[in-house]
Amino acid sequence: ALxxxxxxMIITGSESPVVVVLSGSMEPTMWRGDIxxxxxxxxxxxxxxxxxxxKERDIPIIHRVIQTHKDENGEIKxxxxxxxNQVDDAYGIYARGQMWLTKDEIMGKAILYVPQAGFLTxx
Numbered sequence: 001a002l003x004x005x006x007x008x009m010i011i012t013g014s015e016s017p018v019v020v021v022l023s024g025s026m027e028p029t030m031w032r033g034d035i036x037x038x039x040x041x042x043x044x045x046x047x048x049x050x051x052x053x054x055k056e057r058d059i060p061i062i063h064r065v066i067q068t069h070k071d072e073n074g075e076i077k078x079x080x081x082x083x084x085n086q087v088d089d090a091y092g093i094y095a096r097g098q099m100w101l102t103k104d105e106i107m108g109k110a111i112l113y114v115p116q117a118g119f120l121t122x123x
Contacts (some may be wrong), residue, residue, distance in 0.1 A: 008077065011042030012039050014108035019051050019060060020118035025082030026062055036062065037109025043100040044068055044078050049110040054094060060107055062091060069100075076103055 008017040013083035021034040026049070030036070038051055048065045066088060072078055077100035081088040090099045 006036075012038055012108065014038040016051070016060065016107050020121050021062055022059060023082075025084050026064070027084045029064075029083050030062065030113060031115070033116045033118050034112040035114045037112040039096075039111045040106075040108045043107070044076060044109065050078070050101075051082065051107040051110065052105050053107055054098075054105065056095055061089075061093060062110070063093075077101065078106070085123065 002109040009015060011017075019025055019036050019038065021032055024032060027060050029049070029060065036049075036051065041047045041048075044050065044065050046068060046111045049062065051060050051064055053060050057121075061080075063085075065078050066069075068076060071096050074093050079088055079090060079100055083084070
């Protein structure tokens with residue numbers, strides 16, 4: 001199992017190639033217990049569903065890209081929001097004072113999901 005996991009990490013470019021949806025913030029697109037397969041692309045587009053990690057939070061977050069831009073160094077910055085949330089993630093999800101995510105904080109883009117396949121892991 002460890003060899004399969006490590007192989008998936010290399011193939012997908014993601015430190016966590018498979019994740020389970022833990023909250024209702026992406027409903028009705030995805031539900032608690034759905035499993036996502038991730039891929040680390042070179043670039044991100046508005047509408048992509050990404051998984052990211054914030055320093056002050058232990059659990060990765062799955063939300064949709066709602067805005068992108070490149071800074072003066074050409075580094076991509078993205079703003080995300082849960083489909084079921086009223087405001088974007090700069091207001092309460094990101095670290096205090098943080099307005100954008102960088103590629104270093106992103107674990108990958110969702111490329112496949114299997115409904116309810118991971119529900120036993122969160123039960």
